[in-house]
Amino acid sequence: MAELDTSSGGGHGKDGKIRSKKMSTRVDLTPMVDLAFLLITFFMLTTTMNKPSAMELNMPKKEDKKEDQQEVRECQVLNILIDTLDAVWYYEGLKVADLQKTGFAGDEGIRKVIIRTMRRVDRECGQDKTGKNRPMICLIKMFPGARYKNMVDILDEMDINKVPVYAIQPYDPIEKEAVDNGGNVKTFATE
Amino acid sequence: MPKVQVAKKSTSVDMTAMTDVSFLLLTFFILTAKFKPADPVMIDIPASRSMTKIEKALVISVDKEGKAFYALSDQETRLAALQNMIDRYGDRYPALKTLTDQQKKVFTFIEVFGTPLADLPRVLSMDGVQYKAYQEKLPGIPMDSTNNELGDWVMAGRYANPKMKIAVKGDKFTNIKAVERVIQVFTEKDIHRFNLITSLSAGPAEEEKAPE
Numbered sequence: 215m216a217e218l219d220t221s222s223g224g225g226h227g228k229d230g231k232i233r234s235k236k237m238s239t240r241v242d243l244t245p246m247v248d249l250a251f252l253l254i255t256f257f258m259l260t261t262t263m264n265k266p267s268a269m270e271l272n273m274p275k276k277e278d279k280k281e282d283q284q285e286v287r288e289c290q291v292l293n294i295l296i297d298t299l300d301a302v303w304y305y306e307g308l309k310v311a312d313l314q315k316t317g318f319a320g321d322e323g324i325r326k327v328i329i330r331t332m333r334r335v336d337r338e339c340g341q342d343k344t345g346k347n348r349p350m351i352c353l354i355k356m357f358p359g360a361r362y363k364n365m366v367d368i369l370d371e372m373d374i375n376k377v378p379v380y381a382i383q384p385y386d387p388i389e390k391e392a393v394d395n396g397g398n399v400k401t402f403a404t405e
Numbered sequence: 406m407p408k409v410q411v412a413k414k415s416t417s418v419d420m421t422a423m424t425d426v427s428f429l430l431l432t433f434f435i436l437t438a439k440f441k442p443a444d445p446v447m448i449d450i451p452a453s454r455s456m457t458k459i460e461k462a463l464v465i466s467v468d469k470e471g472k473a474f475y476a477l478s479d480q481e482t483r484l485a486a487l488q489n490m491i492d493r494y495g496d497r498y499p500a501l502k503t504l505t506d507q508q509k510k511v512f513t514f515i516e517v518f519g520t521p522l523a524d525l526p527r528v529l530s531m532d533g534v535q536y537k538a539y540q541e542k543l544p545g546i547p548m549d550s551t552n553n554e555l556g557d558w559v560m561a562g563r564y565a566n567p568k569m570k571i572a573v574k575g576d577k578f579t580n581i582k583a584v585e586r587v588i589q590v591f592t593e594k595d596i597h598r599f600n601l602i603t604s605l606s607a608g609p610a611e612e613e614k615a616p617e
Contacts, residue, residue: 243420250427257434268462268572268600269455273592296581356581362467363451363577365584366603370453 269369274381289339290351292331294324294368295389298359302368303393306331310388310399318367328352328375352380357390445517445540446474451577452606459600462570463562465555466517469576471583472545474519475558477565483513485565486558490522493557500526519543522554548590556590563596572600 288307295303317323332350339348372380392399446468466474477483495502508529548555
């Protein structure tokens with residue numbers, strides 16, 4: 215490529231005529247290709263990297279029709295209370311009792327509880343009008359100190375474990391009080 | 406016996422074709438590349454396993470302190486949304502009606518918007534340096550029940566482009582109350598389906614420490 219004709223030094227031939235040097239018109243393109251590919255690689259890597267993903271969230275409509283409402287059995291319900299950073303409390307049923315604390319850490323935390331309760335609901339809660347096993351219902355309640363990260367974490371758990379019915383609800387003051395007391399429910403509060 | 410003469414070939418290859426192709430690709434990537442807009446608000450989004458991608462959206466960002474910001478993905482929608490807000494709030498803030506086309510154009514260049522309407526004319530007449538300084542501490546869009554500008558901005562964005570998805574982008578350590586308020590604003594405006602912007606988590610949930 216880059217052969218430059220250097221043989222004719224000076225340009226003075228035998229006959230004394232001045233000849234213009236013959237130059238090759240070809241240029242070495244290798245460095246240019248190198249550079250071009252370097253830039254291609256750069257742009258390829260930077261363009262595909264940043265697209266945010268998103269999780270979908272459906273909130274219930276305010277004016278629920280009577281026929282849309284589901285009948286909830288005490289047996290089906292798992293309450294998940296989210297306190298300050300990474301602290302999760304849970305209890306089963308509609309009555310605030312037996313609060314237990316857990317965390318988000320992988321398989322050992324709330325996921326284990328969800329899976330366990332799901333199995334129990336499937337076994338024990340009988341069937342609804344259409345003859346299907348009643349699904350588990352997760353009620354998620356977030357206390358004022360909770361962080362957004364944990365809300366996403368718990369919604370992600372719902373998705374991972376394929377919890378059929380879940381809702382974010384305002385918390386009950388009794389629940390807040392119980393968590394503040396370290397899980398102990400005062401007797402007068404339990405109705 | 407005749408000698409077999411091996412033909413001497415040049416070792417150099419013609420690079421022109423390769424250059425052509427590589428520059429074609431290069432041009433393509435340069436033109437399609439969209440640089441990430443400089444975010445005036447630092448938001449560290451939480452991770453989830455959700456893989457759904459989101460392209461064009463109306464994004465409400467909520468930062469660590471619970472301030473809300475508003476972002477629309479393209480300029481025409483921004484202009485239409487602004488026009489809508491001027492119509493709605495023109496009587497309360499007469500200064501909005503006097504916005505020039507130039508100032509409206511400035512608005513369409515704002516990627517992440519976080520200014521109360523009362524302050525908007527002043528902000529739009531700032532020059533580049535002043536705006537940069539202002540951007541360091543954006544006040545956020547008011548969203549309390551007495552002055553719910555955020556809700557109106559969301560509706561204005563929806564009117565401007567009804568196909569747009571609606572998304573919330575919260576920081577990991579945002580207090581849940583602020584996010585719940587944003588969700589409440591959505592439900593008040595009859596938006597029951599929206600997205601939470603997350604990044605893809607790498608694997609087992611990693612432990613993170615809250616900032617002081």
